[in-house]
Amino acid sequence: MATDQLSATFAALADPTRRAILARLAEGEATVNQLAEPFPITVQAVSKHLKVLERAGLVTRGRSAQLRPSRLKGEALREAADWLAGYRRFWEGSFDRLDGHLRQIQKGPAND
Amino acid sequence: MTEPASAQEITISRVFDAPREVVWKAWTEPDQIASWWGPHGWTNPLSKITMNVRPGGAFRIVSISDADGTEMPSQGVYREVVEPERLVFEEPADGSWHEGAVSVVTLSDLGDGRTEVVLQATIHTSDDMRAQAEHGMKGSLDRLAEHLV
Numbered sequence: 001m002a003t004d005q006l007s008a009t010f011a012a013l014a015d016p017t018r019r020a021i022l023a024r025l026a027e028g029e030a031t032v033n034q035l036a037e038p039f040p041i042t043v044q045a046v047s048k049h050l051k052v053l054e055r056a057g058l059v060t061r062g063r064s065a066q067l068r069p070s071r072l073k074g075e076a077l078r079e080a081a082d083w084l085a086g087y088r089r090f091w092e093g094s095f096d097r098l099d100g101h102l103r104q105i106q107k108g109p110a111n112d
Numbered sequence: 113m114t115e116p117a118s119a120q121e122i123t124i125s126r127v128f129d130a131p132r133e134v135v136w137k138a139w140t141e142p143d144q145i146a147s148w149w150g151p152h153g154w155t156n157p158l159s160k161i162t163m164n165v166r167p168g169g170a171f172r173i174v175s176i177s178d179a180d181g182t183e184m185p186s187q188g189v190y191r192e193v194v195e196p197e198r199l200v201f202e203e204p205a206d207g208s209w210h211e212g213a214v215s216v217v218t219l220s221d222l223g224d225g226r227t228e229v230v231l232q233a234t235i236h237t238s239d240d241m242r243a244q245a246e247h248g249m250k251g252s253l254d255r256l257a258e259h260l261v
Contacts, residue, residue: 087213088122091231093151095126098138098229101147102130105138 012056017041018049022058025072029062035070125230132221135229136196139217140165150175154184167193171201 012018021035036046050070053059062069128135138144142161149156150173160174172187188203191214199217213233220228 087233088124090151091122091124091233094149095124095229095231096152097148097150098135099126099128101144102128102134102138104147105144106130106134 008056009058012052012058015049015052017046018053021046021049021053021070022072025059025070029069029071031067031069122233123230124233125228127222127226127228129226131225132196132219132227135219135227139199139219140193140195145173149173149186150184153178165190165193167191169193 013022017039020039024030024035024038032043032047032050035050036043039046050059050061053070054061058073059070060073062071130138138148140163142163143158145163146156146158146161154175154177156173156175160176161172163169163171163173165171167190169190170187171190172185175184175186176182177184186203188201190199190201192198192200197219199219200214201217202214215231215233218230218232220230222228
């Protein structure tokens with residue numbers, strides 16, 4: 001499991017401005033200027049947030065030099081959801097093993 | 113539409129055929145944790161387990177994959193220790209495979225020698241996501257949440 005990637009994803013999602021940017025991109029691709037419009041922060045600040053989102057694999061940016069519209073990438077978010085499923089698997093598996101362990105130690109008073 | 117936050121809260125419960133005191137010890141004694149912590153296919157060497165089971169005490173369990181020797185550390189801090197019924201531990205947002213979670217473990221005596229264990233885990237980001245949804249971005253977040261399903 002790519003823990004570093006997931007850490008980056010969750011770290012990126014922890015910031016409200018970045019979540020707002022993602023929410024905007026969920027409606028369709030947008031340029032930095034378009035993304036900056038609803039926020040009381042500079043285009044440069046939005047640009048920084050985009051870089052974090054890009055590193056986290058949540059966003060891709062177009063190649064065209066000037067506008068470079070950003071687009072949402074679903075995979076990283078899906079991976080975050082998978083991580084949650086993994087968390088559940090961790091505990092389901094642990095409980096299975098705990099069940100076996102408890103049966104084992106109660107078999108007789110003198111085990112080991 | 114599923115609430116974004118609901119995917120971030122996990123509840124797992126199981127009835128164990130053992131008295132509550134026995135189940136409590138299985139959760140709080142390192143040589144017992146070693147036998148069951150983690151999913152199938154992982155071994156927990158006793159030498160790599162440290163547990164200070166008291167409020168504010170730290171724990172660290174290193175699980176090793178039987179398949180390829182990969183190490184998976186679980187670590188955190190006990191927040192509440194109420195023998196034999198309630199254990200709350202918090203795992204930080206770094207260094208752990210299942211990171212950034214608060215888990216509440218409740219042990220209920222079913223009165224017939226069995227014990228129900230309920231684990232409620234909350235992933236930290238869920239609160240942020242919900243707060244965001246409540247701040248009027250719900251529609252957009254719902255669409256975003258489609259990617260989370």
